[in-house]
Amino acid sequence: MPRMASLALARWVLLAAMAARLAGADDPYRYFTWIVTYGPINPLGAIQQGILINGQFPGPRxxxxxxxNLIVNVVNNLDEPFLITWNGIKQRKNSWQDGVAGTNCPIPPGANYTYKFQAKDQIGTFTYFPSVALHRAAGGFGALNVYQRPAIPVPYPPPAGDFTLLVGDWYLAGHDQLRQTLDSGAPLPFPDALLINGMPSATLVGDQGRTYLLRVSNVGMKTSINFRVQGHSLKLAEVEGTHPVQNVYDSLDVHVGQSVAFLVTLDQPPMDYAMVASTRFNPADISPLTAVGTLHYSSATSMAPDPLPAGPPEQESEWSMNQARSFRWNLTASAARPNPQGSFHYGTIQTSRTLVLASSAAVVAGQRRYAVNGVSFVVPDTPLKLLDNYNIANVIEWDSVPERPDGGAPRPGTPVVRLNLHEFVEVVFQNTENEMQSWHLDGYDFWVVGYGDNGQWTENERLNYNLVDAQARHTVQVYPNGWSAILVSLDNQGMWNLRSANWDRQYLGQQLYLRVWTAEQSFSNEYSIPTNAILCGRAAGLPH
Structure with missing residues (x-):
């Protein structure tokens, strides 16, 4: 067996064995120390300053x-504050570890912070990345894969190997230069390249006749991608921690912030086959970016003949939307918990309220910004979670975002929507622009019950919702001049970021926070402030 595939299979077996040994014992702890530094990287043939974790780009998996239980001690040796967020990890009862500016003070230069969190009731493909100062454009991102315990079967046989592919757009300009571009009022230019695992290409090695699991995550700043493998079918196996119906596709769209895993069987003559990633929904006057990797059969001695597999229609929302609608929740598969994931009949639950959130470009106080229902988020000097914990008044603008667009003039603000623990809420993301968007909700999965590319959402669209087996995920795409509707069960108390996954839009204000709360104070609902929490701004010097 090739070395890469052998190592992947060995890791799979090792994790299963460790879980088996620990069955019935306390949940195990895994300790990591990460040293964050600047360092030279060379993804495109020219030396750049990247953000490295333990000298690695991308960061450690x-x-x-x-x-x-994951204990991650992050030492910040950069010259500016730094934070890491855990994309898709639900942080049950523990938004204190979310790692975004609304919940955590950034780690000062020369200091450290130890994240303590649990991969509770989750199985699947996740990522981490820097969440402040556009650091994400310089690196600091990586993969976080959660495997199942033996008592919790996944709905496919153990693959012969397990490969992680971090795909994303990339700029030759440094993160500080990109930040200056946005601060000056100019938009980010189109990216310079597309990378796979930090390079323009990657090679995966496998044996003919065997089946492999490929995990693809879009870790880019702003661009959707399409992924395909020459001459091979992709059987969908996992979407952001949930198991879908295992439909077969020629290619898969993966939008910013999203992850999918699929099974590929090496059932073709032994050759080298192209793995192609290309950008989607590009500006009309710009050609797609492409990265080409290799799927190498261990016995191959030649390349598969051209041409490379073509992508889907470039500017057509319909093709991509139909694929998204074909993603269906597998109602017979087990989830991370022993109960079948389809036992929760979300479509029969009455919603308590509806939020229609329209994003738009705006000019606020003379600056180019993005707004949600007319409010452009401005990061306060003190995280919202600390302001709420210490009852510091006159900073948070409670419920200041209208529940629906009201046509008001754009303005800056620090909006937090107050919601009650265990509410069941409908959220509609309305895209008023010609640009593809993605939205992410920390702390939760949600059901994507509807998509549209026909302008404004109306209540009549509910007649077409999928209320039986809609795909659950944590990041949803919103098509140009369209909308996406989700249903979410608010069962995780805390202060949670609802943001654009397009990082230039997030940086310029397309985000807000949800405070999910109950008056019943209990550790079964939410943990207390950590004793090692960094206190800054108006909370500096206050007791833990």
């Missing part, structure tokens, strides 16, 4: 098992 975390492999863990459901319910493992």
């Amino acid at each position: 975390i492999d863990c098992v459901t319910n493992d």
Whole structure:
């Protein structure tokens, strides 16, 4: 067996064995120390300053098992504050570890912070990345894969190997230069390249006749991608921690912030086959960016003949939307918990309220910004979670975002929408522009019950919702001049970021926070402030 495939299979077996040994014992702990530095990287043939973790770009991969406790000591050796967020990890009862500016003070230069969280009730493909100062454009991102315990079967046989592919757009300009561009009022230019695992290409090695799991995450700043493998079908196996119906596709769209995993069987003559990633929904006057990797059969001695597999229609929302609608929740598969994931009949629950959130470009106080229902988020000097914990008044603008667009003049603000623990809420994301967008909700999965590319959402669209087996995920795309509707069960108390996954839009204000709360104070609902929490701004010097 080739070395890469052998190592992947060995890791799979090792994790299963560790979980088996620990069955019935306390959930195990995994300890990591990460040193964050600047360092030279060379993804495109020219030396750039990247953000490295333990000298690596991309950062180290975390492999863990459901319910493992992760202790990650992050030492910031940059010259500016730094934070890491855990994309898709639900942080049950623990928004204190979310790692975004609304919940955590950034780690000062020369200091450290130890994240303590649990991969609770999750199985699947996740990522981490820097969440402040456009650091994400310089690196600091990586993979976080959560494997199942033996008592919790996944709906496919163990693959012969398990490969992680971090795909994303990339700029030759440094993060500080990109930040200056946005601060000056100019838009980010189109990216310079597309990378796979930090390089323009990657090679995966496997044996003919065997089946492999490929995990693809879009870790880019702003661009959707399409992924395909020459001459091979992609059987969808996992979407952001949930198991879908295993439909087969020629290619898959993966939008910013999203992850999918699929099975590929090496059932073709032994050759080298192209793995192609290309950008989607590009500006009309710009050609797609492409990265080409290699799927190498271990016995191959030649390349598969051209041409490379073509992508889907470039500017057509319909093709991509139909594929998204074909993603269906597997109602017979087990989830991370022992109960079948389809036992929760979300479509029969009455919603308590509806939020229609329209994003738009705006000019606020003479600056180019993005707004949600007319409010452009401005990061306060003190995280919202600390302001709320210490009852510091006159900063948070409670419920200041209208529940629906009201046509008001754009303005800056620090909006937090107050919601009650265990509410069941409908959220509609309305895209008023010609640009593809993605939205992410920290702390939760949600059901994507509807998509549209026909302008404004109306209540009549509910007649076409999928209320039976809609795909659950944590990041949803919103098509140009269209809308996407989700249903979410608010069962995780805390202060949670609802943001654009397009990082230039997030940086310029397309975000807000949800405070999910109950008056019943209990550790079964939410943990207390950590004793090692960094206190800054108006909370500096206050007791833990």
